[in-house]
Amino acid sequence: MVAHRSPTLVSLADYECEAQRRLDPGALAYVSGGAGDELTMRENAAAWQRLAIRPRVLVGVGQRDPGTTLLGKRRPHPLIIAPMAFQRFAHRDGELASARAAAKTGAIVCLATLASTTAPRLAHAVPDAPRWFQLYVFADRGVSRELVAQAVEHGYEALVVTVDLPVLGFRERELRTPLQATHAEQIASAAAAGAQGTMTPPQFASLIDADLKWSDIEQFVGESPIPVLVKGILTPEDARLAAEHGAAGVVVSNHGGRQLDTVFTGAEALPEIAAAVGERIDVLVDGGIRRGTDVLKALSLGARAVMVGRPVIWGLAVDGADGAARVLEILLSEFDTALALAGAPRAAALDGSFVAPAPWAPPRQ
Numbered sequence: 001m002v003a004h005r006s007p008t009l010v011s012l013a014d015y016e017c018e019a020q021r022r023l024d025p026g027a028l029a030y031v032s033g034g035a036g037d038e039l040t041m042r043e044n045a046a047a048w049q050r051l052a053i054r055p056r057v058l059v060g061v062g063q064r065d066p067g068t069t070l071l072g073k074r075r076p077h078p079l080i081i082a083p084m085a086f087q088r089f090a091h092r093d094g095e096l097a098s099a100r101a102a103a104k105t106g107a108i109v110c111l112a113t114l115a116s117t118t119a120p121r122l123a124h125a126v127p128d129a130p131r132w133f134q135l136y137v138f139a140d141r142g143v144s145r146e147l148v149a150q151a152v153e154h155g156y157e158a159l160v161v162t163v164d165l166p167v168l169g170f171r172e173r174e175l176r177t178p179l180q181a182t183h184a185e186q187i188a189s190a191a192a193a194g195a196q197g198t199m200t201p202p203q204f205a206s207l208i209d210a211d212l213k214w215s216d217i218e219q220f221v222g223e224s225p226i227p228v229l230v231k232g233i234l235t236p237e238d239a240r241l242a243a244e245h246g247a248a249g250v251v252v253s254n255h256g257g258r259q260l261d262t263v264f265t266g267a268e269a270l271p272e273i274a275a276a277v278g279e280r281i282d283v284l285v286d287g288g289i290r291r292g293t294d295v296l297k298a299l300s301l302g303a304r305a306v307m308v309g310r311p312v313i314w315g316l317a318v319d320g321a322d323g324a325a326r327v328l329e330i331l332l333s334e335f336d337t338a339l340a341l342a343g344a345p346r347a348a349a350l351d352g353s354f355v356a357p358a359p360w361a362p363p364r365q
Helices: 012-022 025-032 039-049 094-105 119-125 141-153 172-176 188-192 201-205 214-223 236-244 266-277 292-300 310-341
Strands: 051-053 068-070 073-075 079-081 108-111 131-135 159-162 228-233 249-252 282-286 305-308 355-357
Touching: 012 025, 012 310, 025 172, 025 310, 039 051, 039 266, 039 292, 051 292, 079 094, 079 310, 094 108, 094 119, 094 310, 108 119, 119 131, 119 141, 131 141, 141 188, 141 214, 159 214, 214 228, 228 236, 236 249, 236 266, 249 266, 266 282, 266 292, 292 305, 292 310, 305 310
Parallel strands: 079 108, 079 305, 108 131, 131 159, 159 228, 228 249, 249 282, 282 305
Antiparallel strands: 051 355, 068 073
């Protein structure tokens, strides 16, 4: 395939348009759709746009440092590839291509439980990729513990437990144009949990334990030799509970607007959560990150890092690992420019004084 370094693909929006042209209808509905009327999905991006940057001048920005400290470790920048299932629908190399993009750009890749490759295989194929493992807790806890053990054995640095999918959200686009069914054997974690035959995403989701509780999080923390983060937090109350039950961090997330419609966006929920627990544990955020300025705003509101999901899929669909890497490079380049023009040479020094409600922005619909 010819690499797409065309000057016409200069933004994440350009990659989205090109990916829409390339993806088959079921895959496009899966990656582009949200829950219900898709209000939250649309607001995820719009909420960042309703924030204005308050730039400083004459502070010396000739040398800039986009780095962050995450789970006690210095990282070159705050971008993480979000966990996303079934990535082979976008490109034949799927998650391996995402991992190669992570290795090329210094991003962390978070491998999903319902990935189309295993934790050991990804680690062997792309050993240079910094990697975390996302866990859906199955009703069969033995399978979940074995998945965690495999991740630990193969150098995954953190465990991200997703807690906002006790049942699958009502996703009308996917109901109208479903993703092609996948054989359970192609999703090793599902096969280990007893899945058989061809399955749709809702059938895979039915393997997840709807009765997961805070005591289970505490147990995973107690058993895990690597830090545990809780993904799917939207309130300071739950963020405090995550900290109290031993989590090393939380991911402020509404699952890309794919679960419960009309909930808070990441940008809206982040400030209260960072104020509540940001001194105790690491706070990350996802949802609607489409520009380097969004990354700057997220860090200003208290996040240590951001997860990027759909744009990576767009990059995969356009040009595999190279396309995904280019998407991350665009974000990093925009973020560097934003740091310079906002008068913030060190990303770690960003705080709430750099953002304010945008005077031009209409109220949330």
